[in-house]
Amino acid sequence: MYKHEKDQKKQTQSDDSVSCTSGTTISTDIVSRINPDKGSKCVSAVNDNEAWCGCDGDLVLIDIHDNLKRKIQLNNIQIVFDIAVTTKGEIFVTELDGTNIKKYLQDDRCINIADTKAYETQGICLTSVQDDILVCLYIHNNSKVVRMTTAGQMKQTIQKDKQQQLLYKNPLYVAENINEDVVVVNVKGEYRYKYPDSSQSTYRIKRCCGIACDNTGCILVSDCGNHRIHQIDMDGRFIQFIFTQQHEVQCPLGLSIDNKGQLWLCNNVGNKIQYYTIEQPYV
Template identity: 55%
Template sequence: MYSSDKVSIIADNLSPYETQGLCVTSEQDILVCLYNPSRMNDNKVVRMSLNGQIKQTIQYNKQNKPLFSYPQLVTENINGDICVVDDYVTVVVVNNDGQFRFKYPESGKSTHTICSCYGIACDKLGYILISDRLYSQIHQIDSDGKFVQFVLTRQHGIENPFGLSIDNKGQLWTIEIE
């Protein structure tokens, strides 16, 4: 049932990029974060078919400025928005067409920061959950990028949250590393 052949074929087609995070969308496409170590302004997220054909490239905003400096993790929310962890410290959200929606935390507009993001997940209500290893907390933001609450913190007994996932029952799962 599982096949690693598809993953290696896809990775071979993406040279000179380093593949980072990936997810399978509700439409059964694959979103892949691509980092080009030799060209800093050439980083992107691509949408691919399950057979590895590139269907969409998400790279620049309307002003032709790069959206990502180091895209690492990607997921899709219930609205079809694409949520990308960029350079461990920001989440960039674009709509299904690849148009920029918002960045969290937005410089100068948020009192919250992310210092070391290694996990992102979206729930059935459209909330985006973001782990911050350094501060040992999980942020919950709404589908428009507004901070809602810290879901888990050190006070809840969480330390160094790494990965995040939400199961079919709506339960949040995380990995903690020492």
């Protein structure tokens, strides 16, 4: 995972990881175990009560009491790669192996806002700028992350470093932090930091399937292969494994932080949506 600095902010000078002391854990309560009718790969919280889930062929709006509030049958989309939901209720969808970015409106109408042609659309997220989104675009040896308006107008391309070397091999997921850093799950590249670095083998990620940034600037990383959620600070230093198999995390996929800082997680390869309240503040 790599981070791009929007304004080339100065990196905090530290070589040490922020590791938790023995017994420092986050007390959690699983409020709800929601069972969508189809496996859900990605989730985007609407508020502290509801979230949209991207399932195979459908978008479903569920609440923490396992109620299906709304369902949208997708138009010609077989497998959803990622979703992002605005405060206006607009849902942005990317498709596995697809080349279009679709927007679903509150009346379920679908608008194709962009055709990325040869580039496959992957991760998508909202930004701090109203009506802006970030999208990961993949093509062999020429991948990039783009910033565009919710109407599909291109605003910025993030593709090369100062030496004009390509930053990405395969950008999978993207998020924007509170300091406007763009955080990307990637296979290859150089940014302000890389997590984990070569000295952090203990924290190695085995198949990352999602990232989210909270309102303190911490970054949560879904580590599907190791059945855990990493918590790192905004400078890439490990804090702790915030959720593990002890918290019933099994093959976690997409995740989202709601307006109260609570976690929605596609768990058990998406067969469950679990909603966690955090009783103890982040360390």
